[in-house]
Amino acid sequence: MTDANTERFALRLKGISKTFGGLQALDDVDFEVRAGEVHCLAGENGSGKSTLIKIITGVYQPQKAELFELFGEAVRSISPTGARNRGVSVIWQDLALFSHMSVRENICFDDMVGLTPKGVHYGEMDRKARAVLERLGVPLELDIPLEALSIARRQIVAIARALMNDARLIFMDEPTASLSRSETDHLLDIVRKLSADGVAVVFVSHRLAEVLEIASRVTVLRDGRLVGVYDCADMTQVRLGELMTGQLIENKVVARDRVDAPKVMEVRGLSRAGEFENVSFDLHAGEVLGLIGLIGAGRTELAHVLMGMRAPTAGDMRVEGRPFRPSSIRDAIRQGLAYVSEDRLSLGLLQKQPIEDNTVISVLHKLLTRLPLLSMRKRDALVRSWVDKLGVKIGRPSDLISTLSGGNQQKIVLAKWLATEPKLLILDSPTVGVDIGARAGIFRIVRSLADSGLAILLISDEATEVMFNSDRILHMAEGQIVAEYDPRKMTVPELEERVYA
Amino acid sequence: MHNLLNNRKTEIRLGIVLLAMIVGLSLGSDSFFTLNNLTSLLNNNAINLIWAVGLLVVLIAGGIDISFAVASSVVQYLAVQVLRQIGGGDWVTGIVVCGVIGIALGLVNMFFIYRFRIVSIVVTIATYNAYFGLLMFFSKGRNIYNLPDWLTDRVVMFEYEAADGTWSELTLAVGAMVVCVVATWLLIQRTNLGRQLYAFGDNPEGARRAGVNVAAMQALAFGWMGLMAGIAGLMQANIVKEVVPNALIGREMDVLAAIVLGGARLGGGKGTVLGCVLGVMFVAVTQNGLNLLGVSPFAFKMIIGGAILVAISTSNIDFADLFRRRQEAAK
Numbered sequence: 090m091t092d093a094n095t096e097r098f099a100l101r102l103k104g105i106s107k108t109f110g111g112l113q114a115l116d117d118v119d120f121e122v123r124a125g126e127v128h129c130l131a132g133e134n135g136s137g138k139s140t141l142i143k144i145i146t147g148v149y150q151p152q153k154a155e156l157f158e159l160f161g162e163a164v165r166s167i168s169p170t171g172a173r174n175r176g177v178s179v180i181w182q183d184l185a186l187f188s189h190m191s192v193r194e195n196i197c198f199d200d201m202v203g204l205t206p207k208g209v210h211y212g213e214m215d216r217k218a219r220a221v222l223e224r225l226g227v228p229l230e231l232d233i234p235l236e237a238l239s240i241a242r243r244q245i246v247a248i249a250r251a252l253m254n255d256a257r258l259i260f261m262d263e264p265t266a267s268l269s270r271s272e273t274d275h276l277l278d279i280v281r282k283l284s285a286d287g288v289a290v291v292f293v294s295h296r297l298a299e300v301l302e303i304a305s306r307v308t309v310l311r312d313g314r315l316v317g318v319y320d321c322a323d324m325t326q327v328r329l330g331e332l333m334t335g336q337l338i339e340n341k342v343v344a345r346d347r348v349d350a351p352k353v354m355e356v357r358g359l360s361r362a363g364e365f366e367n368v369s370f371d372l373h374a375g376e377v378l379g380l381i382g383l384i385g386a387g388r389t390e391l392a393h394v395l396m397g398m399r400a401p402t403a404g405d406m407r408v409e410g411r412p413f414r415p416s417s418i419r420d421a422i423r424q425g426l427a428y429v430s431e432d433r434l435s436l437g438l439l440q441k442q443p444i445e446d447n448t449v450i451s452v453l454h455k456l457l458t459r460l461p462l463l464s465m466r467k468r469d470a471l472v473r474s475w476v477d478k479l480g481v482k483i484g485r486p487s488d489l490i491s492t493l494s495g496g497n498q499q500k501i502v503l504a505k506w507l508a509t510e511p512k513l514l515i516l517d518s519p520t521v522g523v524d525i526g527a528r529a530g531i532f533r534i535v536r537s538l539a540d541s542g543l544a545i546l547l548i549s550d551e552a553t554e555v556m557f558n559s560d561r562i563l564h565m566a567e568g569q570i571v572a573e574y575d576p577r578k579m580t581v582p583e584l585e586e587r588v589y590a
Numbered sequence: 591m592h593n594l595l596n597n598r599k600t601e602i603r604l605g606i607v608l609l610a611m612i613v614g615l616s617l618g619s620d621s622f623f624t625l626n627n628l629t630s631l632l633n634n635n636a637i638n639l640i641w642a643v644g645l646l647v648v649l650i651a652g653g654i655d656i657s658f659a660v661a662s663s664v665v666q667y668l669a670v671q672v673l674r675q676i677g678g679g680d681w682v683t684g685i686v687v688c689g690v691i692g693i694a695l696g697l698v699n700m701f702f703i704y705r706f707r708i709v710s711i712v713v714t715i716a717t718y719n720a721y722f723g724l725l726m727f728f729s730k731g732r733n734i735y736n737l738p739d740w741l742t743d744r745v746v747m748f749e750y751e752a753a754d755g756t757w758s759e760l761t762l763a764v765g766a767m768v769v770c771v772v773a774t775w776l777l778i779q780r781t782n783l784g785r786q787l788y789a790f791g792d793n794p795e796g797a798r799r800a801g802v803n804v805a806a807m808q809a810l811a812f813g814w815m816g817l818m819a820g821i822a823g824l825m826q827a828n829i830v831k832e833v834v835p836n837a838l839i840g841r842e843m844d845v846l847a848a849i850v851l852g853g854a855r856l857g858g859g860k861g862t863v864l865g866c867v868l869g870v871m872f873v874a875v876t877q878n879g880l881n882l883l884g885v886s887p888f889a890f891k892m893i894i895g896g897a898i899l900v901a902i903s904t905s906n907i908d909f910a911d912l913f914r915r916r917q918e919a920a921k
Contacts, residue, residue, distance in 0.1 A: 148799075170801045185796030187789045189859040198789060201782035202801045209780050 379559030496527020644818025652858025696816020791858025
């Protein structure tokens, strides 16, 4: 291998292995990133992606490494600061920024790290931060606290911070998980700009569509092993999903006519000033009604009104023919509604509580003995029945919910709500941060729930998700229902065109 | 300018309330806005302010400390023993000895918090009890009167005798307080160490990943608090000219409440020296005002407690927003 050849690589790894306890997290994995390339690292949770990133950035040391080269130089061992000095930056999914500190300090923070006392020059910081934001083409106010920015903007701050360290290889961990479509497009533009500047970007994402859109090559890991490296040009979403999970995940339109079934919910002219207006629809027993729209279209606000969390300013709702005007979320639950919220991690689950308590939190009143004290026996039986019914993979019911994978956590959220025996289930972006394999599992459950007569309102901004899991599709934009589609008379590109255009 | 106002909302609001109180008291009482009253207000609150800036640093780093007032008493007791051993010493040795003992007591807190990963409130409640228990045990609760001469000498920074014979002065404690306040401001606002403290309090995991030395940050925060407790202990001994083991215990909660009032966040990452000073002065002026207005001292705690509750519960209300909503409703 000549020097001229090795220089073209930002990163070369061969034969990387790492075990934790008895668990083989990485087994003889090779990974190469070319300079200036947009590369995707794909794999389900637990496939070894994060372990690999942590080895490259010095958080973990590999047990075995046949070759470890950064920008053509052999690496013996590397620390997090060492990795940063060599031009490697990671933008973690949680961004690792400081919400009460100013934008300028977040961008320039790494300059301040260290125990040698140094003065802080805010003017110089401003100058540097402005220069790097200019390079990205995004002007941001520098002296406002980070928490005043949207998630998308914070992402830009994180990228700017990486560039401040002269990063030539940037890892982005699920950067688009909480971005809307237009924000994602903007981010992808910035990634392209970086790549044109010679900065290599490694993209880790569950969203296969955008992976294929942005990356030139994709490395697929499964169960700690390398499946292969592929050109994105001749890759399809279905094929990539198959490589990641080892099973063929078919996307099929499953829509059926349920409009003759009894109406579970009727909504007429429902409005809430400033959020949405004149929303009308019927939802029938056993029907999955997809509600697609961009973030900010009023989808979640509508769900909040249906659940009694906020009052509508106009319009009528009926549940099973009776007028429905919930005064609180408890009232809505009592009348047969259930709501799986969009922010599972913070709103849907009590992360520091065990699985069993998370499962029964919505139905504690059903678990009382005559005394009224909680019956542990009743609780255990209920938890066991839901874990079995939904096929949740858990260790013990007393383990913390945070020990479960995203997909299994989402199933526990479902169990919690199904335990209230609802007639209508609202699912708000149910698969954010969930593996494609686990997604299929969740939608199998959704389908069987619908078959058993439950009415389901499926809110999402992903066209494929709505397309292949709904019986009818409502399209919401700028607070209004603008169209109704039949998935059987539509294709995904057509739907994407209408929703995202 | 707009941003500056937004970022400093708590401080500005508190400043306005404080100013209104000062104007009100000046009009309502002849003796409030006098040199004599204002200087004694500073003299009486210098110790609280020294503690407050120390505690502010701990709060910014995401911790809390209950033990600092007791620590000051321990510093006084130990320092007097040490100074006697070395033959009395002087101001310089006194400050060094008190500073070192204070820092050591702070580092004890840091050690348990960092090494055993215990939440700071639990550790400092434990050391609060342990420090006080040890102090009472060894001192047998007795006061120490024979302090070195230099320590009991009155050091006056400023004095003024009015025509009517009222005497106004600023004690050394006020000077020490000003130095501590400025030093703390420099540390947290103008050095990379201080900014790392904010970052560590804001997002510990993010700071760790960025390479911030977590142990050093904890040591800096609790060490600084300890240093302030040491200086406060020395200054208080100078003011009262004796060491009373149980003189300071119980004052920690007032200081904590005053800082939180000034916008520091119990959870870390937020707080300013200005807000901290305003918070302490708000409590001080309230108490002083009640005194001058002839309110029964038995009602002080109740009224100050109520004032803090009102101040804190209204601090999240956006008055501009309320006004807007009312306008909308009127339409």
